[in-house]
C-alpha cells in the first residue's frame with residue numbers, strides 16, 4: 001500500500017466557501033438587487049398573509065357598504081376605521097383589495113409559470129437529446145408560437161375557452177412554455193457536448209440516467225433565471241387580460257382588474273382607485289426583474305469573480 | 306552575460322501588482338525585478354497562476370480593477386512609465402511597446418477586414434496617409450511569412466487558420482517597429498510545426514531589428530531553444546534568474562531543479578518521472594515564509610522567513626536560503 | 635507461427651462528420667446558391683492493433699482526428715465504416731450484454747479536468763455511480779470499494795463528500811482516473827489527459843499512469859500532442875496526419891530515425907531542453923483544412939520530397955521493416 005501522496009491538502013484552505021455562500025455573496029454585491037429582493041420579500045409576505053393582515057375582507061360583500069364608495073385616502077369609515085388608500089366604487093378598502101389582489105396575481109403568475117416550466121423543460125430536453133425529426137417538430141412549433149405576440153395568443157384562447165382562473169392559467173401556460181423550451185434546449189445542447197456527458201456514456205449508464213441525472217441538473221441555472229422573468233411577465237399579462245375584461249371575475253379582483261375598475265374614475269380626479277394597484281403591480285414586476293437580472297449575472301460563469 | 310554594452314530597453318524594479326478582491330488581497334506580482342536588453346530574448350517561465358501574464362499586463366498598462374500596480378518602477382529606455390503623463394505613457398505603450406496574446410482574437414476584431422484594422426493601427430499613432438499605411442501593413446504581413454500579403458489583406462480574421470491569425474496579430478504588433486514586444490504564450494494553442502514557424506519569425510526579428518523580447522511561457526523547452534536569459538516565477542515572485550545555459554544546466558533553486566527534473570526527456574524512458582510533490586498553491590493562502598516551503602525537500606526552520614534575493618554565484622540572483630550549490634553538471 | 639491475437643483491433647475504420655444544410659441553405663440552393671454539405675473525414679480508413687499490456691502513443695497535429703479515433707476506440711462514437719474487435723471478436727456482433735461488458739472494459743480519460751466531471755455531483759457519486767448501476771459492487775461493500783479506488787489514485791477518501799470545484803486541477807484529473815478505474819477496465823484511452831495540467835503536476839499524473847499500468851496490468855492508447863510525454867511513456871507510436879495514419883513504429887526506432895517525411899518534420903520541431911538558441915527552420919506551409927484535404931498524399935503541399943505521383947496517388951500504409959509501417963511513396967523506390 002502506498003501512502004497517499006502530498007497532493008491531499010485541501011484545495012481551498014484560505015476561505016472555504018461553499019458554492020452557495022459564494023452565490024449569496026455575489027448576489028448581495030449589488031445594492032439595487034438587494035433592494036429588489038427586500039421589496040419582493042415584503043410583497044410575498046403580504047400576498048401570503050393577506051387574510052390575516054388586511055383591515056377588511058374585500059370579498060365579503062356583506063361587509064361592504066356602498067355608502068363608503070370612492071372615499072379619498074385617509075378618510076374614516078362609518079365605524080371609525082380609516083381607509084388608508086381610500087375605497088373603490090363599491091366601498092371596498094383599497095389597501096385590503098390590493099393585498100388580496102397581489103395574492104391572486106402572484107398565485108396565477110407563479111402557478112402558470114411553474115406548469116409552463118415543467119412542460120417547456122420536458123420539450124426542450126427531449127428536443128436536445130433526441131435531435132432529428134423530434135427536435136425539428138418541437139422547435140418549429142416553438143418558433144411559430146414565438147413569432148406571434150403573446151397577448152394575441154392569450155386573447156384568442158380566452159375567447160375560445162371562456163373566463164375563469166383555470167382558463168387564464170391555461171392561456172398563460174400556452175403562451176409561456178415555448179420560452180422555457182427554447183432556453184432549455186439551448187443550454188442542453190451546450191451541456192450535451194461537454195466531456196462529462198461523454199464520460200457517462202462511456203460508463204454505459206443508459207440514456208435516461210444520462211438525461212435526468214447528468215444533463216438536466218446542469219441546465220437548471222439559466223432556467224431559474226428565465227423563470228423569474230417569466231413570472232413577472234405572467235403577472236403583467238394576466239393584469240393586461242383582466243384590464244381588458246377577459247381575466248378574472250370582479251368578485252375576486254386581481255391587480256389588473258382593480259386598475260381597470262378604477263380607470264373610469266381616473267379622469268374625475270379619483271386617482272387612487274387605479275393608481276395604488278398600479279403602483280403595487282409596478283413594484284412587483286420591477287422587483288422580480290431586478291432579482292432575475294442579478295441571478296442571471298451571478299449564475300453566469302463568465303462574469304464570476 | 307546579462308547586459309553587455311547595450312543600454313537596457315526595459316528595466317523593471319520591485320514591481321508589485323495586487324488584486325483587491327473580496328476574498329482578500331491577491332499578490333499576483335510581488336517584488337519582481339528584471340532587465341531586458343536590445344535584441345535579446347528574456348524568457349519568463351512558471352506554473353499557471355504564478356503571475357507571468359500580470360507582469361506583462363503591468364508593463365503595458367492593462368491591469369484591470371480590482372488589480373493595481375501598487376509599487377515599483379517600470380523604466381522604458383530610461384523613462385519611468387508611471388511618472389509620465391497618462392497620454393504620453395499610452396502613446397509609448399501603443400507604439401514602442403507591443404504585446405501579443407495567447408488568443409490572437411484579443412488583438413483582432415472579427416468583424417473588420419485585416420487591412421482596415423492594420424491601417425487604423427498605423428494611423429492611430431502616426432500621421433501617414435492610407436496608402437503608406439497599407440504599404441506598411443503589407444510589409445509587416447510579408448515579414449511574418451504570410452504568402453501573398455496583398456490578397457490576404459482583404460480577408461477577415463475568421464478566414465485564417467489559428468497559426469495564420471497569430472501571425473497577423475504579430476504583424477499588427479510589428480507595425481510601429483516596437484522596441485519591446487511582450488509575448489504571452491503566443492504559441493501554446495498552436496501545433497509544433499506552426500510553433501516552429503512563429504519562433505523562427507520572432508528570432509529573426511530580434512536578430513535583424515534589435516527588438517527586445519519578453520517571452521512568457523510555461524514550457525521550459527521552448528525557452529531553451531529561444532531565449533537568452535530566463536526568469537523563473539513562483540507564486541508572484543521571481544525565484545531564480547540568469548542566462549538560459551546557467552539556469553538550465555545548473556539550477557540553484559529547488560523549484561527550478563524540480564521543474565527541470567520533471568521534464569520527460571530528462572528522465573530514463575519508462576521510469577517514474579522526478580516529481581515535485583504537492584500542488585500549486587492558491588495565492589490567497591500562501592504558506593508563511595518561502596512560498597515553496599510545503600513542496601520543497603530542502604525546507605527547514607530557516608525557510609519560515611521569506612527569503613530575500615541573494616547572489617550565491619555571480620549574476621545568479623535567487624530567492625532561497627538553501628540553494629543547490631553542490632551539484633554541477 | 636501465428637501472431638498473437640491483439641487485445642483491441644481497428645480494421646479500416648472511418649468516421650465522417652457531415653454538416654447538414656439547414657432550411658435556409660436548402661432554399662438558397664433552390665435559387666442556385668450552390669451550397670454543399672460539408673464533410674470532414676475525421677478518420678479515414680485507419681487500421682490499428684494493440685496488444686495486451688502495451689502503451690501505444692497517438693500523436694499528430696490539431697484536428698488530425700486523434701480524439702475522434704480515441705472516441706471510436708472507447709465506443710463513444712460509432713464508426714461509419716470498419717470494425718472494432720476485442721480479442722479477435724467484432725464488438726458490434728456480440729450479444730448485447732456481452733457488448734456492454736466489453737464497453738466497460740474500455741474506458742476513457744478526458745483532457746479537461748473541469749468539463750469532464752459533472753459539477754453537480756459529489757466525488758462519491760462521480761466515482762461510484764457506474765459500479766453501482768452495473769451491479770459490480772454490493773451496497774454494503776460500496777464504501778470500502780470507493781475508499782480503495784480513491785486511495786489507488788492518491789486521493790484522500792475523506793474528500794468523497796466534496797464537489798469537483800473544491801479540488802485542484804491535478805486532483806480533478808485523479809478523480810477522472812478513479813471514475814474510469816471503478817468499473818475495472820482493462821484498456822484505457824487517455825485523450826490529452828495531462829495537457830491541461832501544470833508541468834509539476836503533469837509528472838505526478840504521468841507517474842500515476844505508469845504505476846497503475848504495473849499494478850493493474852492495463853493497456854493504454856495514449857493520445858497527446860506532446861512528443862516528449864509520448865516518448866517517455868509509449869512502447870509504440872502512431873502518427874496521424876489529416877485523418878490518416880502515416881507511420882507506426884516502436885518508440886525507440888521512431889525517435890532514432892523517423893521514416894515518413896511528416897514524422898521527420900514533426901520530430902525536428904519538438905523543442906527540447908538540450909537544444910539552446912537553435913536556429914528554427916520551419917516546415918513550410920500551413921496545416922490544410924480537413925474540409926478540403928489535398929489530393930493524393932495529404933502531406934504533399936508541405937513535403938520537401940513531393941513528386942507528381944504524390945499529388946495523384948495516396949500512398950498506402952505498408953510494413954517497411956519488422957514492426958515499422960509507413961505511408962510514403964519514397965519507400966517504393968528501394
Ligand SMILES: Nc1ncnc2c1ncn2[C@@H]1O[C@H](COP(=O)(O)OP(=O)(O)OP(=O)(O)O)[C@@H](O)[C@H]1O
Pocket residue numbers: 324326331332333351352353354355356357358359360370371372523588
Ligand atoms: N481579476 C483578477 N482578480 C483576482 N485575481 C486575479 C485576477 N487576475 C489574475 N488574478 C490572479 O493573479 C495571479 C496571476 O495570474 P496570471 O494570469 O499572471 O498567471 P499566469 O502566470 O499568466 O498563469 P497562466 O500560465 O495560467 O497564464 C493568479 O493567481 C490569478 O488568480
Ligand SMILES: Nc1ncnc2c1ncn2[C@@H]1O[C@H](COP(=O)(O)OP(=O)(O)OP(=O)(O)O)[C@@H](O)[C@H]1O
Pocket residue numbers: 651652674675676694695696697698699700701702703859924
Ligand atoms: N462532433 C463533431 N462534429 C463535426 N466535426 C467534428 C466533430 N468532432 C470532430 N470533428 C472534426 O473532425 C476533425 C478531427 O477532430 P479531432 O477532435 O479528432 O481532432 P484532434 O486530432 O483530437 O485535434 P486536437 O489536437 O485539436 O484535439 C476536426 O476537423 C474536427 O473539426
Ligand code: SF4
Pocket residue numbers: 558559560595596597598599601602603604605607608612624625626627628
Ligand atoms: S527557501 Fe527553503 S523552502 Fe524555499 S526553496 Fe529554499 S530551501 Fe526550499
Ligand code: SF4
Pocket residue numbers: 894895896931932933934935937938939940941944949961962963964
Ligand atoms: S508520399 Fe510523397 S508527398 Fe507524401 S510524404 Fe511521401 S514523398 Fe512526401
Ligand SMILES: [Mg+2]
Pocket residue numbers: 357358359489
Ligand atoms: Mg497567463
Ligand SMILES: [Mg+2]
Pocket residue numbers: 700701702825826
Ligand atoms: Mg483532441
